[in-house]
Amino acid sequence: MPQPYSAVDLHCHTRASDGRLRPEEVVAEAARCGVQLLAITDHDTTAGLDEAQRAAAAAGVGLLPGVELSTQWQGRTIHVVGLAIDPAAPGLVAGLRRLDTERQRRADAIAARLDRLGLTEAASLARADAGDARLTRTHFARALVTVGRCKSVGAAFKRYLAPGRGAYVAAEWPELTEAMDWIRDAGGQAVLAHPQAYQFGSGLRERLIAAFAAAGGGAIEVCCGNSTASDVERARREAEMHGLCGSIGSDFHAPGQPWAQLGRVAPLPRTTKPVWNRLR
Numbered sequence: 001m002p003q004p005y006s007a008v009d010l011h012c013h014t015r016a017s018d019g020r021l022r023p024e025e026v027v028a029e030a031a032r033c034g035v036q037l038l039a040i041t042d043h044d045t046t047a048g049l050d051e052a053q054r055a056a057a058a059a060g061v062g063l064l065p066g067v068e069l070s071t072q073w074q075g076r077t078i079h080v081v082g083l084a085i086d087p088a089a090p091g092l093v094a095g096l097r098r099l100d101t102e103r104q105r106r107a108d109a110i111a112a113r114l115d116r117l118g119l120t121e122a123a124s125l126a127r128a129d130a131g132d133a134r135l136t137r138t139h140f141a142r143a144l145v146t147v148g149r150c151k152s153v154g155a156a157f158k159r160y161l162a163p164g165r166g167a168y169v170a171a172e173w174p175e176l177t178e179a180m181d182w183i184r185d186a187g188g189q190a191v192l193a194h195p196q197a198y199q200f201g202s203g204l205r206e207r208l209i210a211a212f213a214a215a216g217g218g219a220i221e222v223c224c225g226n227s228t229a230s231d232v233e234r235a236r237r238e239a240e241m242h243g244l245c246g247s248i249g250s251d252f253h254a255p256g257q258p259w260a261q262l263g264r265v266a267p268l269p270r271t272t273k274p275v276w277n278r279l280r
């Protein structure tokens with residue numbers, strides 16, 4: 001069931017990482033959908049925030065500077081959103097530089113694998129498509145669709161880019177707690193992104209959320225674009241149990257993806273404390 005539009009959306013992407021729209025186009029889309037408080041949270045970069053801030057001021061949309069950091073915890077990839085960050089904070093800037101280096105290293109390794117699979121053209125297309133943006137697996141997946149090798153981005157992940165597949169290369173992301181320190185040093189709140197996305201047994205998930213809370217985490221995304229009612233209920237309970245606030249975010253990347261449209265996200269459960277009440 002599509003959600004009614006929410007006035008708050010604190011997780012989305014632009015062309016600065018793997019989103020399809022420019023920052024000003026994302027802001028225009030937010031205004032069109034009635035989103036009054038928006039956070040732009042590109043993967044491992046704050047490069048889209050200046051343009052977004054100018055567009056948001058002109059459109060009367062409240063914009064929180066954000067970022068979605070790639071991290072690891074117990075050897076598994078975990079995404080942490082930083083909200084209301086100062087993009088100029090030195091610790092964060094240095095962390096983003098390190099993430100960029102690792103992204104480039106991994107992209108070179110993915111390209112080499114595609115090369116060996118006879119898919120050199122897809123690798124160069126991905127780079128050209130990304131330009132100055134953070135190069136993500138999404139860019140490689142889209143390129144595999146463009147060259148006609150896969151029918152959809154989802155199929156490209158399944159066939160080539162998911163763990164264990166031919167063009168998959170593991171990334172050495174920084175530790176979860178390290179990335180959370182960068183967010184704290186930048187004056188922001190750390191939010192555990194899309195908890196339903198991790199394929200964890202309940203014990204491991206419980207430990208992740210406990211570790212996140214112990215490291216100073218502020219909130220967990222209780223409502224995401226693709227959350228089911230039981231995902232929301234589970235995250236609500238976890239937030240309550242660990243004294244965390246709740247956040248909501250669509251994880252919008254591109255128009256035409258019904259599971260993640262800007263502002264299409266359920267409201268927070270009544271008893272969950274909104275993270276935006278404790279932001280500067």
Ligand code: AMP
Binds near residue numbers: 018070135138154
């Ligand atoms: P990266 O951070 O470069 O490893 O790329 C991760 C991004 O790929 C995520 O933020 C999603 O946007 C996208 N992604 C991951 N898995 C899938 C999938 N199975 N289908 C479509 N997109 C995916």
Ligand code: MN
Binds near residue numbers: 013018043138253
């Ligand atoms: Mn993405």
Ligand code: MN
Binds near residue numbers: 068079193194
């Ligand atoms: Mn994510």
Ligand code: MN
Binds near residue numbers: 011013068
């Ligand atoms: Mn995201």
